[in-house]
Amino acid sequence: xxxxxxxKVRQKIIKATDDLLYHKGFNQMSFSDIADASNxxxxxxxxxxxxxxxxxxxxIEYRIEQMRLMLDAWNTEFKTPLERLKxxxxxxxxxxxxxxxxxxxxxxxxxELGKSQQELLLISRKQYDTFLVWLKxxxxxxxxxxxxxxxxxxxxxxxxGLAVLAQSYGDKSLVRRENKIIENWLDxxx
Amino acid sequence: xxxxxxxKVRQKIIKATDDLLYHKGFNQMSFSDIADASNxxxxxxxxxxxxxxxxxxxxIEYRIEQMRLMLDAWNTEFKTPLERLKxxxxxxxxxxxxxxxxxxxxxxxxxELGKSQQELLLISRKQYDTFLVWLKxxxxxxxxxxxxxxxxxxxxxxxxGLAVLAQSYGDKSLVRRENKIIENWLDxxx
Numbered sequence: 001x002x003x004x005x006x007x008k009v010r011q012k013i014i015k016a017t018d019d020l021l022y023h024k025g026f027n028q029m030s031f032s033d034i035a036d037a038s039n040x041x042x043x044x045x046x047x048x049x050x051x052x053x054x055x056x057x058x059x060i061e062y063r064i065e066q067m068r069l070m071l072d073a074w075n076t077e078f079k080t081p082l083e084r085l086k087x088x089x090x091x092x093x094x095x096x097x098x099x100x101x102x103x104x105x106x107x108x109x110x111x112e113l114g115k116s117q118q119e120l121l122l123i124s125r126k127q128y129d130t131f132l133v134w135l136k137x138x139x140x141x142x143x144x145x146x147x148x149x150x151x152x153x154x155x156x157x158x159x160x161g162l163a164v165l166a167q168s169y170g171d172k173s174l175v176r177r178e179n180k181i182i183e184n185w186l187d188x189x190x
Numbered sequence: 191x192x193x194x195x196x197x198k199v200r201q202k203i204i205k206a207t208d209d210l211l212y213h214k215g216f217n218q219m220s221f222s223d224i225a226d227a228s229n230x231x232x233x234x235x236x237x238x239x240x241x242x243x244x245x246x247x248x249x250i251e252y253r254i255e256q257m258r259l260m261l262d263a264w265n266t267e268f269k270t271p272l273e274r275l276k277x278x279x280x281x282x283x284x285x286x287x288x289x290x291x292x293x294x295x296x297x298x299x300x301x302e303l304g305k306s307q308q309e310l311l312l313i314s315r316k317q318y319d320t321f322l323v324w325l326k327x328x329x330x331x332x333x334x335x336x337x338x339x340x341x342x343x344x345x346x347x348x349x350x351g352l353a354v355l356a357q358s359y360g361d362k363s364l365v366r367r368e369n370k371i372i373e374n375w376l377d378x379x380x
Contacts, residue, residue, distance in 0.1 A: 023305060023306065024305055024306050025217070025302060025305045025306070027215070027217045027218050028217050028305065028306060102304070102305060103301055103304060103305075107301070107354050107358075108301050108302075108304075108305065110354070110357075110358045111293055111297070111298050111301050111302070111354055111357065111358075112215060112298075112301070112302055114292070114293060114298075114357045114358060115213060115214055115215045115218065115292060115293075115298065116213065116214050116215070116218055121358065125358050125359070128355075128358060128359075150367065153355065153364065154368070154371065156351075156355060157348070157351035157352055157354075157355050157368060158347070158348070158351055159351070160350075160351040160354045160355060161346075161347035161348055161349070161350040161351025161352070161354070162347055162351070164297050164300070164301055164347075164350045164351070164354060165318075165343065165346060165347050165350060167300075167301065167304045168297075168300040168301075168304060168311065168315050168318060169315070169318075174343065177340065178344065178347060181344065
């Protein structure tokens, strides 16, 4: 029972930090913010995580678990690689309000950490790796004669560039318009 | 003479902060960093800029001046809009070492400020505006029958997405490969 409670509090801290990272960024987020957002006293948080870096690593692990569940669900829900790739490309449309306000949760974090926190970037970058492995698999099935790795990276670049501009201008129509361009590109590959 | 010296010190602070913003980001940069990097005593910096926000605004103004000079030079150096657009797309290749280490100076700053410093984003975003106005002019000349504004935004998205991924993976071959894709796209428009 005690162990269950411990895990529950740990998850509460992780989920609250996940949102804070997305809404404020890593360097603007304090331990006090984490305590406030998770409703766990600051002193107790130290029991679970000694440093902000430790919480970050736990959040990345949590995010990657969630991603894998999502990608597994897509593998079942969508029968063809084209449908799966379009579902991926559709994330910014489905997450329209968040993307136009806070950008991409992965991309904005990687960009921030990449400046002067390279060791944390290496942890955060695993989010990209997770998507890239899955995207590569889809492209390999879609167009076996082409370089699936490069196509996966190109699609990631398209969606990341879109997220950066959509956030900077808070522009929802931009997201819809560029999504069509990406869909047309995917269709053109087949 | 005194006025000249004042302006010289001001410029020294602005240039040092320009680099710091690019290498560390806004929130990781302190007034002490600015004093160290500019070699101007902290107390003296307050004479020129009361807050970090004030230095930021001055840096953006400085960057935009530099951009305009660069774009004017391109207008003279390159005779056709296609050449000019390719010169723009070539920035990440020419700035390869910086882009793969620190990302795009404009994009990374906009992404950081967009989280919880919207009023500063509005100032920083003027960097994008400056490029977009110029890009739009080039596309209008290149393909008068197409939507120049959307094409300008699409090219900005391509280069920004590239900068994000190139920084995250420190991957120089990625920059060269994606640059070819962008050049092919520009050629295909004509």
